[in-house]
Amino acid sequence: MAKEIERKFLVKDSWQPQSAGIKIAQGYLSTVPERTVRVRIKGDKGYLTIKGKNVGVSRAEYEYEIPRQDAEEMLQLAEQPILVKTRYLEQQGEFTWEVDVFAGENQGLVVAEIELPAEDAEFSRPAWLGQEVSGDVRYYNANLIKCPFSLWKK
């Protein structure tokens, strides 16, 4: 089984992108936590990704590349609205942070994710790293469709 160990953090205003971002559009065919099914267009490629339920910061994950045209059509089948964001990669030591800058109804939200080889793996924290939100279900991408950041009580 493919297994994904991820930690997610908010990003401070001091962060500035170091490189060009890549545009991502994604939608969900299932947002049930036990079996989320995601359709994603990332640059010129399409992907279908199945994830199991989180157990701590781990979850089963299966990803397949699919024709971009299929992905575009399947985004029409997905729960609406779809998510749109720009992803920036930030190399820090041996790990790469994915910094996602959301658009549309989630404008204003910026999160950073790191994929780790083990649940207790050590990693250095960049100066722009804010509060950890790994366990906070509101920040799950699937939930940002149902209840977008712009609607949250500040």
Added chain:
Amino acid sequence: MAKEIERKFLVKDSWQPQSAGIKIAQGYLSTVPERTVRVRIKGDKGYLTIKGKNVGVSRAEYEYEIPRQDAEEMLQLAEQPILVKTRYLEQQGEFTWEVDVFAGENQGLVVAEIELPAEDAEFSRPAWLGQEVSGDVRYYNANLIKCPFSLWKK
């Protein structure tokens, strides 16, 4: 877009398989009619299939072959119980009927499906063909999980 035009019928008791069947195990990651997501093991192969909502007897369909091992693991993530059936192919003129003999909680149910090139395509009806159930949602495989044949009022 791949588009599937299918018609589904019950099968009379007079039907006898003309060839060996192939065992199919399948489960659903989404049973929402607008976006069903099916995991299937058919013989030694695994498949992931996404279907849109029925419009008449047509619906969008996207199918990808995936590693059998992935499919086995994803059947654990699927809504339970999974469906188990044996599929027999029956050649009739230019078309091939798929006759599915269900097991487990759907034991006793036998249905035949034909895929057609157009919604109004002509086809010959074998003597063992029973009542058409194309539009009857109870016979959708996704619904046979939630409400199996063995529980139906006879």
